[in-house]
Amino acid sequence: MERAIGLAGPSGELYSELALQTARRSGMWKQPPNRELVDGWIDRALELTEDDSPTHAKALGAAALWRRDEAAARTLHAMALRSGDVDLRSNSLAALTDVAWSAGDLEGARRWLEERLALVPALSDPDDGHFARMTAVKTYLALAKLPEATRACEQLELLVQGLTPHHRMHAVDCRLRIETVGGHWNVVRELTPMVEQTVKANEAAPCMGNAAALLCCAVASQQVGDDAESIRLEAEAAGQTLDGQRPYYYADWLRLMLARADVRGLERLLGSFDIATASDSPYRYDQPPAVLDALVALRDHEGIETVAPRWLRPGTYAEAFALRALGVARGDAERFDEASKRFRSIGLVWRVEETERWRTETIVAQ
Numbered sequence: 001m002e003r004a005i006g007l008a009g010p011s012g013e014l015y016s017e018l019a020l021q022t023a024r025r026s027g028m029w030k031q032p033p034n035r036e037l038v039d040g041w042i043d044r045a046l047e048l049t050e051d052d053s054p055t056h057a058k059a060l061g062a063a064a065l066w067r068r069d070e071a072a073a074r075t076l077h078a079m080a081l082r083s084g085d086v087d088l089r090s091n092s093l094a095a096l097t098d099v100a101w102s103a104g105d106l107e108g109a110r111r112w113l114e115e116r117l118a119l120v121p122a123l124s125d126p127d128d129g130h131f132a133r134m135t136a137v138k139t140y141l142a143l144a145k146l147p148e149a150t151r152a153c154e155q156l157e158l159l160v161q162g163l164t165p166h167h168r169m170h171a172v173d174c175r176l177r178i179e180t181v182g183g184h185w186n187v188v189r190e191l192t193p194m195v196e197q198t199v200k201a202n203e204a205a206p207c208m209g210n211a212a213a214l215l216c217c218a219v220a221s222q223q224v225g226d227d228a229e230s231i232r233l234e235a236e237a238a239g240q241t242l243d244g245q246r247p248y249y250y251a252d253w254l255r256l257m258l259a260r261a262d263v264r265g266l267e268r269l270l271g272s273f274d275i276a277t278a279s280d281s282p283y284r285y286d287q288p289p290a291v292l293d294a295l296v297a298l299r300d301h302e303g304i305e306t307v308a309p310r311w312l313r314p315g316t317y318a319e320a321f322a323l324r325a326l327g328v329a330r331g332d333a334e335r336f337d338e339a340s341k342r343f344r345s346i347g348l349v350w351r352v353e354e355t356e357r358w359r360t361e362t363i364v365a366q
Contacts, residue, residue, distance in 0.1 A: 012055050016059045019038060024094075046063065057088055060079070070099045086119055093115055110139070113132075130163065137174040150178055157171045166205045169199065169205075176195065183223075188220035191217070192217040208242060211237040212237075218234045230259075230260075254266065258290070275295075288307070291307060301329040319342060320339045320343045320348075321339075327339060336356075343355060
């Protein structure tokens, strides 16, 4: 570490800042540092900083976000309340949101998130406000709250207009996520030229949103039958992909292969990671659903039985996909009914129609 930075002995402030930014901005590294190294930065930061100091607050924030350390998050929150520092309180609420989500406390995560959103107008750093809005979009999508996700995205789009291309890329990515969840393929197609311009302006930044956004556009083109455009956009996305962040793209790749009915591609990708431990992060809210839909496409009933029960989590986006996959694996009409009801409650009529087709195909096959 000392040699990498070129210092004889990095200070607590340096360790705190490096650890916090790594924990907050997972896409800042083209090749992420290993967990042990970052854990070492956090330990040194906590050791070298004085209690209640700004640098100690950063160390606590890093510990909370990186390790999902509830004690660190609550200590940071208490420090923020004592000091009256709104920016610090926002950071503590970000940590508490992550900790609650990781613990399966979805309602708690939503409450902490919304407390943080209420602070956005008072924050001194628009970057922090942008993070709050972006987190809101992904969290609301993961909670299957599309109207709330849409409002958060609209607020994010307004906020980033005066910021950097990197911030604007995040807003574009959020917009594409909402339209993709809704199955609005022609809307995504109309947005594609603007997406490509935004990616070009942001291409110097190691941002996962660059390739992810282009893959969303490739899926939309494939869905409407424009194979050539889909292939072109996929090639563009390949040039923007961060090799060290490949798991972030799994859902997008699976969706593209599903749109192409690419059975071999699905088999290769599902074989490249442990499907039983699909990500639980709101930022990867579509990874479990995409895995489940891929298993259905492959008629892998054993895989469905392994993966689906974990995602029968009421109030989540993944729940309906898990119900539907189990309906396919078991030929269970009740599961199909529950899935359709859940999709309808979310407002995804196109998924209801898809589910009814799958039900018919499953019954005919029995």
